[in-house]
Amino acid sequence: MTDTLAPAPPTPGARKAPAGPSRWARVTGHPLLYPLLAMVVLLIINVIATPTFLNVRVQDGHLFGSPIDIIRNSAPVLLVALGMTLVIATRGIDLSVGAVAAIAGAVACTRIVAAPDEGALVTAVMAVTLALAVCVLLGVWNGFLVSVLGIQPIIATLVLMVAGRGLAMLITDGQITTVNNPAFSKLASGYLFGLPIAFLVALGMVGLTALLTRRTALGMLIEAVGINPAASRLAGVRARTITWTVYTFAAVCAGLAGVIIAANTRSVNANSLGLWIELDAILAVVIGGTALTGGRFSLAGTLVGALLIATLARTIPNIGIPSEANYLFKAVVVVAVCVVQSPRARAALRVRRPSVTKVEAR
Amino acid sequence: MTQTYQEPLVTSHHASAPVIEMLDISITFGNVHALDQVSLRLYPGEVHALMGENGAGKSTLIKALTGVYSIDAGTITVGGQRHEFHSPSAAQAAGISTVYQEINLVPNLTVAENMLLGREPRRFGGIHVREMNRRAQQTLRALGLDIDPASVLGEHPIAVQQLVAIARAVDVDARVLILDEPTSSLDGDEVEKLFDVLRRLRADGVAIVFVSHFLDQIYEIADRMTILRNGTLIEERMVADTPRLELVQLMIGRELEELDRLGRGSGSVPDPSRVPVLEVVGLSRKGALEATDLSLYDGEVVGVAGLLGSGRTELARLLFGADSADHGEIAIRSTRRRLRSPRHAIDRKLAFTSEDRKAEGIVGDLTVADNMLLALQASRGWLRPIPQSVRTRLVQQYMEALNIRPADPQALMRNLSGGNQQKVLLARWLITDPHVLILDEPTRGIDIGAKAQIQSLVAELASKGMSVVFISAELEEVLRLSHRMVVMRDRRKIAELSNDDVRVGDLLRIIATEATDVEQEGSSDD
Numbered sequence: 001m002t003d004t005l006a007p008a009p010p011t012p013g014a015r016k017a018p019a020g021p022s023r024w025a026r027v028t029g030h031p032l033l034y035p036l037l038a039m040v041v042l043l044i045i046n047v048i049a050t051p052t053f054l055n056v057r058v059q060d061g062h063l064f065g066s067p068i069d070i071i072r073n074s075a076p077v078l079l080v081a082l083g084m085t086l087v088i089a090t091r092g093i094d095l096s097v098g099a100v101a102a103i104a105g106a107v108a109c110t111r112i113v114a115a116p117d118e119g120a121l122v123t124a125v126m127a128v129t130l131a132l133a134v135c136v137l138l139g140v141w142n143g144f145l146v147s148v149l150g151i152q153p154i155i156a157t158l159v160l161m162v163a164g165r166g167l168a169m170l171i172t173d174g175q176i177t178t179v180n181n182p183a184f185s186k187l188a189s190g191y192l193f194g195l196p197i198a199f200l201v202a203l204g205m206v207g208l209t210a211l212l213t214r215r216t217a218l219g220m221l222i223e224a225v226g227i228n229p230a231a232s233r234l235a236g237v238r239a240r241t242i243t244w245t246v247y248t249f250a251a252v253c254a255g256l257a258g259v260i261i262a263a264n265t266r267s268v269n270a271n272s273l274g275l276w277i278e279l280d281a282i283l284a285v286v287i288g289g290t291a292l293t294g295g296r297f298s299l300a301g302t303l304v305g306a307l308l309i310a311t312l313a314r315t316i317p318n319i320g321i322p323s324e325a326n327y328l329f330k331a332v333v334v335v336a337v338c339v340v341q342s343p344r345a346r347a348a349l350r351v352r353r354p355s356v357t358k359v360e361a362r
Numbered sequence: 363m364t365q366t367y368q369e370p371l372v373t374s375h376h377a378s379a380p381v382i383e384m385l386d387i388s389i390t391f392g393n394v395h396a397l398d399q400v401s402l403r404l405y406p407g408e409v410h411a412l413m414g415e416n417g418a419g420k421s422t423l424i425k426a427l428t429g430v431y432s433i434d435a436g437t438i439t440v441g442g443q444r445h446e447f448h449s450p451s452a453a454q455a456a457g458i459s460t461v462y463q464e465i466n467l468v469p470n471l472t473v474a475e476n477m478l479l480g481r482e483p484r485r486f487g488g489i490h491v492r493e494m495n496r497r498a499q500q501t502l503r504a505l506g507l508d509i510d511p512a513s514v515l516g517e518h519p520i521a522v523q524q525l526v527a528i529a530r531a532v533d534v535d536a537r538v539l540i541l542d543e544p545t546s547s548l549d550g551d552e553v554e555k556l557f558d559v560l561r562r563l564r565a566d567g568v569a570i571v572f573v574s575h576f577l578d579q580i581y582e583i584a585d586r587m588t589i590l591r592n593g594t595l596i597e598e599r600m601v602a603d604t605p606r607l608e609l610v611q612l613m614i615g616r617e618l619e620e621l622d623r624l625g626r627g628s629g630s631v632p633d634p635s636r637v638p639v640l641e642v643v644g645l646s647r648k649g650a651l652e653a654t655d656l657s658l659y660d661g662e663v664v665g666v667a668g669l670l671g672s673g674r675t676e677l678a679r680l681l682f683g684a685d686s687a688d689h690g691e692i693a694i695r696s697t698r699r700r701l702r703s704p705r706h707a708i709d710r711k712l713a714f715t716s717e718d719r720k721a722e723g724i725v726g727d728l729t730v731a732d733n734m735l736l737a738l739q740a741s742r743g744w745l746r747p748i749p750q751s752v753r754t755r756l757v758q759q760y761m762e763a764l765n766i767r768p769a770d771p772q773a774l775m776r777n778l779s780g781g782n783q784q785k786v787l788l789a790r791w792l793i794t795d796p797h798v799l800i801l802d803e804p805t806r807g808i809d810i811g812a813k814a815q816i817q818s819l820v821a822e823l824a825s826k827g828m829s830v831v832f833i834s835a836e837l838e839e840v841l842r843l844s845h846r847m848v849v850m851r852d853r854r855k856i857a858e859l860s861n862d863d864v865r866v867g868d869l870l871r872i873i874a875t876e877a878t879d880v881e882q883e884g885s886s887d888d
Contacts, residue, residue, distance in 0.1 A: 215747065216744050216745055216746075216747050217739045217742070217743075217744045217745075217746075217747040217748070218744040220728070220732050220736075220739065221739065221740065221744050223725075223727070223728060223732075224725045224728060224732070224736055227725045227726060227727045227728060228721075228722075228724070228725045228726065230721060230722045231716075231721070231722050231723055231724060231725055232725065232736070232740075233684075233703075233704055234682075234684055234704050234714060234716060234722055234723075235704070235736045235737045235740055235790065236704050236705045236708040236709075236737055236740040236741060237736070237740040238705060238740065238743070241743075241744075242744070245744075295727050296727055
């Protein structure tokens with residue numbers, strides 16, 4: 001239809017990005033460089049403190065060792081951060097994930113305890129399904145407040161952050177409910193192909209999310225809404241549906257995390273399950289390179305961020321930092337990672353290599 | 363460059379020396395001359411209008427004066443002494459206050475708190491509320507305003523908030539008051555109230571800089587004006603000595619005769635037997651557009667001419683459902699529809715590119731390919747991604763057809779030049795196969811080559827049956843492309859004419875006519 005306009009002359013060179021940046025530039029420019037470096041540094045510190053830290057041995061057909069503990073323990077934060085990544089990409093935030101995790105744990109555990117056959121596999125499956133169904137409702141609620149009523153996400157999800165713990169308390173009658181269901185416990189402590197099931201579940205969710213966002217148009221539309229809501233609206237993007245979807249998804253992820261935490265302790269304490277996990281999750285997302293201002297998101301980054309946080313948690317006792325200094329040490333590491341990731345610090349690193357700045361300018 | 367300086371015919375008898383003199387101010391951003399040797403003189407007790415179309419340099423000049431931008435060359439003299447402000451607060455301390463279109467006040471504080479924010483009267487280590495309210499009341503009274511100082515600012519209409527902003531500016535002993543488009547969201551009565559306040563201030567010897575797109579208001583309130591175009595000073599004039607037609611010429615900047623030669627285009631008279639693809643009756647929105655009728659037919663380019671603020675953009679936004687209309691009926695192929703959102707409009711085969719490409723067009727951090735396919739993908743919903751082969755084919759096809767550079771679908775949109783971004787946005791809509799294409803200033807701020815390409819594309823689309831609404835501040839462009847033209851002024855359609863031997867001068871005359879003449883002009887065209 002526009003055949004009278006001169007077609008672009010075929011310029012095969014121009015199809016690729018202008019002459020690839022140098023290897024140095026690609027390495028220093030990669031958003032995951034510093035989180036990965038931080039991880040390596042942490043592991044080295046651990047090995048110095050405990051030379052056998054990285055040893056993994058096979059026992060009863062399973063893998064054992066600190067690295068395996070780290071990946072297993074990273075599962076809840078990874079799950080919560082996964083949902084948080086999409087929420088943050090739309091310029092939102094979800095503070096209620098910890099409370100949602102508590103509700104999910106509470107629902108699953110009370111359901112198992114109330115079942116006629118407490119130990120059966122079917123009981124565990126039913127309980128987890130019910131817990132996740134409740135989480136869908138909670139996510140729909142958050143999405144409603146944000147996308148329909150237009151309440152700022154931090155306030156909208158604060159409602160459920162506070163009310164959710166109360167709800168979890170009501171479900172458990174304020175008791176610490178202990179369950180005895182082998183299938184349920186396996187979710188946290190079991191192994192498949194030698195690896196912790198919890199980690200496989202979380203990794204599976206990451207893979208599923210990657211498929212969902214990158215194989216459908218969901219990822220592109222989420223990013224469009226996060227980068228420029230006004231332009232997206234004028235292009236006909238149903239921002240409301242997108243927003244609603246991501247909050248629901250975040251709640252389901254949080255629910256799964258809550259179930260795994262409950263399975264790990266074989267009990268639920270509505271007061272403490274998933275407490276402050278929203279902050280670890282936000283941290284994992286930010287360390288992974290997804291900006292809090294929304295837009296482009298990185299699931300791989302979130303994976304690295306969650307693993308870094310789990311490694312950090314393991315490092316603290318291993319190198320003998322007194323538990324009182326626990327949070328302080330964590331804060332120092334986080335600040336260090338954020339500082340080297342900041343645009344200013346990166347720019348300072350780049351100045352020494354003019355070839356890099358040239359590429360960036362185009 | 364002509365710089366005709368005349369002695370000011372100032373109404374008051376204050377000192378005849380200028381309170382502010384900006385001389386040969388130049389500012390460059392990168393290699394763009396935002397201001398090139400522009401001068402501005404302000405005398406006490408005058409309302410001085412700063413005139414010019416978008417990109418003329420009005421805001422830049424104001425920001426140079428108030429210390430938001432630092433100047434590259436030139437001098438600023440305040441009260442006879444050389445000055446250069448490095449921050450807005452330094453300018454304010456020297457008695458230069460600015461009131462912006464968007465009000466920079468705190469809506470949940472009271473009127474008095476806002477007026478005295480930062481210099482509250484104190485007592486016993488706390489704020490002396492009664493004294494604060496008394497002082498605010500005093501200032502408001504002096505301006506003839508009846509506003510309760512203890513009421514919460516946010517509960518008042520925008521017009522009142524604007525007046526409070528002015529009262530605050532005046533209360534800090536402003537010698538110079540800068541009003542940047544203060545009237546754009548006010549209605550007639552509110553504007554009158556504002557003007558009463560301005561007249562009082564003028565009588566008190568305040569120098570007022572007034573920026574507005576409404577010519578009627580300029581002629582009502584302003585004494586003198588400085589006309590800018592493309593970052594250069596055109597002339598300083600007395601308002602009373604400048605007929606409207608001449609002012610519009612000075613702003614748009616061509617000699618009438620020269621423009622008349624340029625006028626080309628073929629006219630079309632709507633065939634009453636044809637069904638319009640889009641027809642609106644009495645479309646209006648408070649503060650944006652007064653009741654307007656318009657019919658669009660297949661295969662026709664309808665040009666919309668008018669100055670900034672004439673309602674040309676507002677019309678486009680209402681047609682597309684980007685803003686919702688208060689009144690009016692919309693029929694698409696003679697079926698009545700409600701367009702509550704862009705989504706509805708797109709489903710009815712409408713398309714719209716905003717004049718603000720950066721804020722409302724591009725998604726800068728996404729790739730060119732994603733930007734191009736955004737509207738189509740949004741129509742399909744996220745569950746039905748466009749197959750990879752179709753993506754590649756569409757992107758390839760439009761990149762070549764529109765000659766988009768760099769020809770790299772994976773380039774980030776924000777790294778493209780303005781012209782190429784605009785072409786990607788056009789491709790975004792052409793991919794959705796619209797019946798009506800509404801283009802608001804599609805050629806603003808892009809290079810000549812891209813501009814010519816977009817113009818020929820518009821002509822070609824219409825010849826293939828698309829209905830195009832083409833809005834542009836450049837009358838030559840409107841004339842060259844349109845079959846029919848709609849002239850807007852003061853938020854309404856004042857004329858509609860077929861492009862038979864119409865010349866730029868004719869359009870200028872219609873735009874520049876006074877409100878009272880318009881009635882006759884409009885009726886003769888119907």
